[in-house]
Amino acid sequence: MSRPPTRRLQPARLFLGVNESQDVFGLDELAAVATELPGFRYEVCVWKPGPDRSGPTGTPADLLAAALPELGGTAPDLYVCGPPPLVDAVLRTAALAGIPPEQAHRERFLAT
The missing domain is CATH 3.40.50.80 (Nucleotide-binding domain of ferredoxin-NADP reductase (FNR) module)
Known part of the structure; x- marks a missing residue:
């Protein structure tokens, strides 16, 4: 078995x-x-x-930038939600670190 x-x-x-x-x-x-x-x-x-x-x-983008070296080059999957400027900052940080766009999932919060 x-x-x-x-x-x-x-x-x-x-x-x-x-x-x-x-x-x-x-x-x-x-x-x-x-x-x-x-x-x-x-x-x-x-x-x-x-x-x-x-x-x-x-910001979370700052924390992400500081944490990425701990991963030793392994690109994590990212899930980010928040106001558009924050989401954009995290995505820029991810791109600069070489994280492929398909591993960065996002949801922007818009004012209602």
């Missing part, structure tokens, strides 16, 4: 960007996912941090 193939979970990383520190949300939920899903990590960055900010600052 043959055994089913072992599934290897792929690592997943979430970069959540907000404008200001008071805009941060969902930390309890993210921590719960990180506890339950092996290989999941998240970072929250603040674009316009206040003086008390101790975590990452900038």
Whole structure:
């Protein structure tokens, strides 16, 4: 009797960007996912941090640029959603790093 193939979970990383520190949300939920899903990590960055900010600052595009060297040349699949300028910045960062366009999936949030 043959055994089913072992599934290897792929690592997943979430970069959540907000404008200001008071805009941060969902930390309890993210921590719960990180506890339950092996290989999941998240970072929250603040674009316009206040003086008390101790975590990452900038945008998700900045965090992506800093994280890509850790991959040793492996091009990850990217899933980005947000306002068009943010999505465009992430896509530019990805292109500069040599990530093929078909590996960068996007959804732009438009004002309603």
